Amino acid sequence: MVRLRGPKVRESSADEQLELQRKAKGKRPYYFSNPDVDKLLSMIMALTGELAVARDRIDTLERVAAAKKLFSSEDIENFELDANALEARAGRHKRLLREVNRIIIGELEDLEEADEEDYSAVVEQVEYDDR
Secondary structure, three states: OOOOOOOOOOOOOOOOOOOOOOOOOOOOOOOOOOHHHHHHHHHHHHHHHHHHHHHHHHHHHHHHHHHHOOOOHHHHHHOOOOHHHHHHHHHHHHHHHHHHOHHHHHHHHHHHHHHHHHHHHHHHHHHOOOO
8 A cells, every 4th residue: 555645734814824925036047949938838737846846646546445435436526615615716717827837927017127126217318308
């Protein structure tokens, strides 16, 4: 028998979650001639990692349930979620999409920051032009 060991996992509230820096500083390295291919590859790799973790957890849950005779696959198929569960899933979906689209969102944020900096520089130049 194989035992999976790891830290106990518990759901944390939004207040307890740490906000980590999600964007690396500096220019992003590109490996393909088309930078969009790199972006797509990054998104696919993020999804692949998320899917691998999810499948491992599902496999573990199904094995524990089968070993303890807690519920069957049919029970899972017929289960109906309540409003709270649906809301929790929607939140997880939103976080997943944000993570997968992180590279695109980061570039958009860079463009917004650059536009604001450029605008401020132009305003400052016009205001303080000694002509």
